[in-house]
Amino acid sequence: MLLSRSTWAASTALASLLLLNACGGSGTPEETAPAEQPAEKPAEAEAPAADASTKIDFAAASSRGKTAMFVPAPSEFQIALAAAEVTTPLGDRLGTEGNIEGKSKPVVALETGRRIANVLLASKDGTKDAVLARMKAAKAGLAALGAGESVLGETDKLIADYEAGTIGNAELPPSMDLLNQKVQKALNKGAGEEVATLVQAGGWVQGVHLLSTVLSEGAGSKEAPALVHQPSVLGYFTEFIKNSSAAKAGDEDVVAVIVELDAMSEIAKKETLANEDLKAVAKHTGNIIARF
């Protein structure tokens, strides 16, 4: 269902009311009459499109496409679960935090991404103490990656707000989204793109692991397996990790992760995922997480 300018006329009345606020102080009520200004937009929308193409060479365009907005946010994944009728509580399936002591930076990055995802997944049905522990573990991962004082300070503030009750479980996901933006920006700038992307990959692996596990147990609608069937995201992360400095240096953990990702890529070639495929994905992602 499309809801762009084409549905603009339907929202004219509301837009008109809001327009008064948006333009407050810029003119008299008569000058910003609700019925007048919105009427300009549909007229604009009917102007000939500067770009009328309706088809794109997907493979070619994708190959040169930017990936800054490619990977879904961890909390976005959580909302998608509800949309796919996956009601199984995930909070008690998150597992213990992995070890980052003595691990290579790529593995610390993967584990940190997993920890950030765990905060969001725990926030749905976890106790305050459990969520707090997950938040502090995520901060420890960020500190180990050298995320910088600004991001660590913001993380501390979020932890303090949550601890004080200023932010509850319902407000935590959007707050984490904003923090995640800052984390990605800071890591890209400081630790580098490789670390920032691996943090994303760690969160994605954790999400896929939990979902494939509960789906293989029969949870969710018949369309739910599509949530873990993301060959393009898998391919993106796999190629990225294969080209990472740690892979080139033969890091034992990273090489093992690549073996599991390659096995998942074979499964992802299928049109749809059967129950045995979901079990296999859960096993491979579990093996990846076991390296942390």
Add this chain to the structure above:
Amino acid sequence: MTRTTLLAALSALLFGLGTAFVPTTAQADPAKAETCLDELISAAVIGNGNRLRAKDSDAAADKEEVVYRVTLYKGMTYLLLGCADGEGVDLDLSLFDDAGELVDRDASPDAQPFVSVEPAKTGEYLLRVMVHKASAKTDFAVAVAYKD
């Protein structure tokens, strides 16, 4: 918050921005594009209980395009939005599915386009950002947000 209300709020804000900016010719000003987008995100996305996945900024000359890969989940409602650095610029957004077919576009001749979509299936889509009516390289900022 319904989708209609979200779009209404966004539309209203776009008008607000339109009236606030003095029309200018296109020129490289990444800070202006990012500030414009941040205002949209604060008021029409975060302020309406929606969430931000990510944002990015780039630049393109007249009739040049920049393509973004985006993964979208079926069952979600997404808002893709952008801002260019000058009101004289026409910034267009087009969303294509993995068959290369157009899903939706905002080709209205302004600098703050938006597209709202409920994907028919989970997978990779392409968001094409195209600059028109620019006399010089134009900076723009784009974002992907989703409904809570």
